[in-house]
Amino acid sequence: MKILTKGQYYGIKDLEKSFNGILLSQYNYNTGRPTDWHYHENPYFWYVLNGNMKDCNTKMKTLCPAGSLMFTNWQETHYGSKHSENAAGFHLEFEKSWLKKNDINLTILEGSQLIQHPKIHFLFAKLYQEFLQNDTYSKIAIELLLVQICDALSDLRDSSTTQNIPEWVEHLKELVHFDNSDLNLKYLSEQLGVHPTHISRAASKYLSVNLGEYIRQQKLKKAIPLLLNIDYSLTTIAYEAGFADQSHFNRVFNSVFDINPSSYRKKLNKF
Known part of the structure; x- marks a missing residue:
C-alpha cells in the first residue's frame, strides 16, 4: 500500500x-x-x-x-x-x-x-480565492476560513446526530441540489407532500439557514465551477445556476463574496 x-x-x-x-x-x-x-x-x-x-x-x-x-x-x-x-x-x-x-x-x-452543504462550499471558495490572491493577509484569512469550515462540519454533524430529521428534509435537499425547476413553496410542497407553512418553518431548523437563503446558496454553489470555464458567458452561467438574469446573479454573488463574478472569474483563471 x-x-x-x-x-x-x-x-x-x-x-x-x-x-x-x-x-x-x-x-x-x-x-x-x-x-x-x-x-x-x-x-x-x-x-x-x-x-x-x-x-x-x-x-x-x-x-x-x-x-x-x-x-x-x-x-x-x-x-x-x-x-x-x-x-x-x-x-x-x-x-x-x-x-x-x-x-x-x-x-x-x-x-x-x-x-454537499452550500455554506461549506462558500467558505472553501473564499479560501481558494485567498490562495490565488496571496497578499499580506491571505495566510491569516486562510486559517480563519479553515477553522470556520471545521466548525461548520461540526455543527452539521451535531445537528444530524441530535435531531430526528424527517425523511422529507433529505428529499428537499435533493430537490434544491438537482432540480432546475422554479423552487417556490407551492412546487416544493407538491413534490414533498408537506404543507408549505411546515416546510418554511421547519427548514431553518434542519438546514441551519432559512429556505430562501439555502436556495440562493445552492445556486451560487452551482455557479462557482461554471466560472472556471471561460467558454460560458456570465449570462449563461446565471441561467444555468437558476438565477432570473445576470443582474440578479451579480447582486447575490457580490453580497456573499464581496466581489463581482467577472473579477472573481479572473482570479480563478489566473493560473
Missing part, C-alpha cells in the same frame, strides 16, 4: 503554498488510468476545479464533477480516476497537530465524505 506524505498527490503540480502546518496545492490530472490504491499521511480537502473525477474507497465510488468538494481522512484507503479529457483540482492538506492547536475535535473529520 502506497503512503503519500505531506504534499504528495498524483498529477502535475501547478502551484503550492505551505505555512503553519497547512499545505495548499493546485494540480492538473494528466493520467488516463486510475491511480494506485493509497492513503495520505494527513487529512485533506479536495475541490474539483474542472473535469470529472471519481474517488473510490473500500465502501463506495463517488463521481466528482467540477465543483465537488471531498474530504478524505488520513487513514482512508482510496484511489482516484479521471473521467474527462481535462481535469484539475485544488487540495488543502493540514497536519493533525493543526487541529489540536486550534482545539478542533479530530472525530468530526472521520472517514471520507462528499460535502
